[in-house]
Amino acid sequence: MTSDDAAAPGSGTDGRAEPPPFDTSKAHQARMYDYLLGGKDNYAADRAVITAVLDIYPDMAFTARANRAFLGRVIRHLAGEAGIRQYLDIGTGIPTAGNTHQVAQEIAPESRVVYVDYDPVVLAHARALLTSDEAGATEYIDADLRDTGTILTQAAELLDFSKPVAVTLISILHALPDADDPHAIVAKIMAAVPPGSYLGISHAGSDLLNPEMVNSLEDAWRGKIQQQITWRTREQVLRFFAGTDLIEPGLVRVEEWRPDPGTSDTRRSAYWAGVGRKR
Amino acid sequence: MNTEVPGGDQPDTGLDDPPADGFVLRMLLGSQLRRLREAADITADQAGYEIRASRSKISRMETGRVGFKVRDVDDLLTFYGVTDEEARSRFLYLAKESSRPDWWTQYSDILPDWFENYLGLESASTTIRTFEIQFVHGLFQTEDYARAVTRLGHQSAPAEEIERRVGLRIKRQDLLARANPPRIWSVMDEAVLRRPVGGAAVMRAQLHHLIEVAKLPQVTLQVVPFARGGHAGASGTFAVLRFEEQYLPDVVYIEQLTGAVYLEARSDVEHYLEVMDQLSGEALTPADTARFIERAANEI
Numbered sequence: 001m002t003s004d005d006a007a008a009p010g011s012g013t014d015g016r017a018e019p020p021p022f023d024t025s026k027a028h029q030a031r032m033y034d035y036l037l038g039g040k041d042n043y044a045a046d047r048a049v050i051t052a053v054l055d056i057y058p059d060m061a062f063t064a065r066a067n068r069a070f071l072g073r074v075i076r077h078l079a080g081e082a083g084i085r086q087y088l089d090i091g092t093g094i095p096t097a098g099n100t101h102q103v104a105q106e107i108a109p110e111s112r113v114v115y116v117d118y119d120p121v122v123l124a125h126a127r128a129l130l131t132s133d134e135a136g137a138t139e140y141i142d143a144d145l146r147d148t149g150t151i152l153t154q155a156a157e158l159l160d161f162s163k164p165v166a167v168t169l170i171s172i173l174h175a176l177p178d179a180d181d182p183h184a185i186v187a188k189i190m191a192a193v194p195p196g197s198y199l200g201i202s203h204a205g206s207d208l209l210n211p212e213m214v215n216s217l218e219d220a221w222r223g224k225i226q227q228q229i230t231w232r233t234r235e236q237v238l239r240f241f242a243g244t245d246l247i248e249p250g251l252v253r254v255e256e257w258r259p260d261p262g263t264s265d266t267r268r269s270a271y272w273a274g275v276g277r278k279r
Numbered sequence: 280m281n282t283e284v285p286g287g288d289q290p291d292t293g294l295d296d297p298p299a300d301g302f303v304l305r306m307l308l309g310s311q312l313r314r315l316r317e318a319a320d321i322t323a324d325q326a327g328y329e330i331r332a333s334r335s336k337i338s339r340m341e342t343g344r345v346g347f348k349v350r351d352v353d354d355l356l357t358f359y360g361v362t363d364e365e366a367r368s369r370f371l372y373l374a375k376e377s378s379r380p381d382w383w384t385q386y387s388d389i390l391p392d393w394f395e396n397y398l399g400l401e402s403a404s405t406t407i408r409t410f411e412i413q414f415v416h417g418l419f420q421t422e423d424y425a426r427a428v429t430r431l432g433h434q435s436a437p438a439e440e441i442e443r444r445v446g447l448r449i450k451r452q453d454l455l456a457r458a459n460p461p462r463i464w465s466v467m468d469e470a471v472l473r474r475p476v477g478g479a480a481v482m483r484a485q486l487h488h489l490i491e492v493a494k495l496p497q498v499t500l501q502v503v504p505f506a507r508g509g510h511a512g513a514s515g516t517f518a519v520l521r522f523e524e525q526y527l528p529d530v531v532y533i534e535q536l537t538g539a540v541y542l543e544a545r546s547d548v549e550h551y552l553e554v555m556d557q558l559s560g561e562a563l564t565p566a567d568t569a570r571f572i573e574r575a576a577n578e579i
Binding site: 022024038040041043044119120121124125127128129131140 | 462464496499501521525529546549552553556557559560561562564565
């Protein structure tokens with residue numbers, strides 16, 4: 001279906017970016033996240049930044065785990081109660097336990113999942129490890145989030161855009177600075193899916209940590225990480241859901257979104273999270 | 280690896296002579312015990328005293344050269360302050376597993392120790408990533424291809440021995456059919472597909488077998504075509520083996536003519552992991568690889 005050859009540079013309709021070079025000397029968001037979740041696909045530079053981050057904000061590890069758990073709860077809800085069978089997972093990251101298609105196909109084996117990542121090495125991991133149940137299907141797209149043309153064209157090969165699609169942007173939108181107009185990017189993607197589709201987002205919240213801590217974190221990783229992080233307020237994150245109705249409980253901290261019964265943790269994450277249903 | 284000479288301060292009983300099986304599990308378990316001991320600031324002498332043994336026995340346990348008694352491991356974990364029941368039971372499970380006899384003991388007459396160790400690693404791993412520059416990976420070889428490769432390596436061996444070696448290689452492939460098999464992610468240079476080992480007919484059948492193997496859910500194949508120019512794998516064939524337990528390090532395996540190198544120090548492993556990652560990013564996708572192998576089979 002999709003092939004590397006089809007995704008030659010310049011083939012996108014808008015904003016096609018060159019894939020990042022493979023570089024282990026600077027921390028990479030997917031690998032830092034892998035390290036926080038206890039994975040083994042990370043390098044010394046990734047671990048060094050995380051060690052510095054945890055010194056300043058010890059609950060970053062909790063945030064990463066809570067974010068992962070949020071993804072699981074969202075997909076379980078969408079595959080179950082909401083009856084969604086098609087997923088567009090943008091910013092796939094390095095596979096770990098409970099990936100989108102595994103959670104969805106456990107509930108509905110015929111579920112189809114398109115994974116998108118802009119990093120060819122990360123996507124190689126996804127292709128190797130995220131293999132579909134026979135009844136359903138998975139596909140992988142090498143594309144930058146900003147390249148909505150490529151994402152939508154290639155995703156249409158597996159997904160039927162006349163039926164509802166769940167779009168998940170988990171811990172990725174804060175990698176886009178305001179200059180890239182991430183709100184317009186999300187709007188473009190949501191314009192391509194029919195009413196009754198869903199949008200799931202988690203995002204680093206600038207108003208969830210005190211400003212000094214945010215400054216210290218930025219000092220700690222400045223020049224040492226490949227992706228920049230743009231923290232946003234609750235109001236800014238809320239605007240991503242334009243044209244959708246937020247389902248209960250609305251836009252909340254990632255661990256507060258429909259927590260599994262019996263969950264009680266005094267720690268607080270630094271991520272906003274919500275799910276909207278397209279009107 | 281620490282290669283302290285055994286027999287320092289107390290006489291050895293001879294009960295500790297290493298059985299060859301489970302070497303790698305012992306090596307991994309041993310390296311973790313050493314890490315725990317050092318973290319607890321306990322000397323090998325103190326640890327030896329605790330389990331009524333010598334410092335050298337601790338050293339040999341930590342380098343995987345002797346079998347573990349479950350009771351010793353249990354006592355050491357307590358002494359090192361490991362109280363987490365789950366961690367303790369994983370350790371004890373590994374200690375038990377490491378003394379179980381393995382299927383390949385029946386081939387011990389033709390198996391060099393270093394390869395026997397690899398088989399232990401292979402069957403204990405959850406993910407095996409390999410890079411091949413010359414031959415199809417052993418787990419994916421047809422019998423005829425395996426016979427041709429074996430003959431290359433053992434030119435003067437009698438036919439009977441060749442057949443036993445081929446038998447061993449085919450038996451090893453039971454791993455693929457096992458319940459809960461390891462995930463095998465293999466990147467190969469185009470040369471592997473082009474070199475007609477055993478002649479055109481054998482090679483064509485081998486390539487068709489590769490296409491079938493690639494359909495297994497736990498197998499991923501990727502080819503680095505010649506057209507991609509130079510690639511990151513200038514070092515040659517190697518494998519990175521990963522284990523379920525979070526505290527077990529990845530192990531790099533590099534086969535040589537008369538032995539093998541096992542690397543488990545993080546700085547060494549990371550270098551190979553980096554090359555492997557880069558190769559995986561440069562190689563054709565699994566879907567394109569399947570088409571590429573099909574074409575190669577038609578072009579022989």
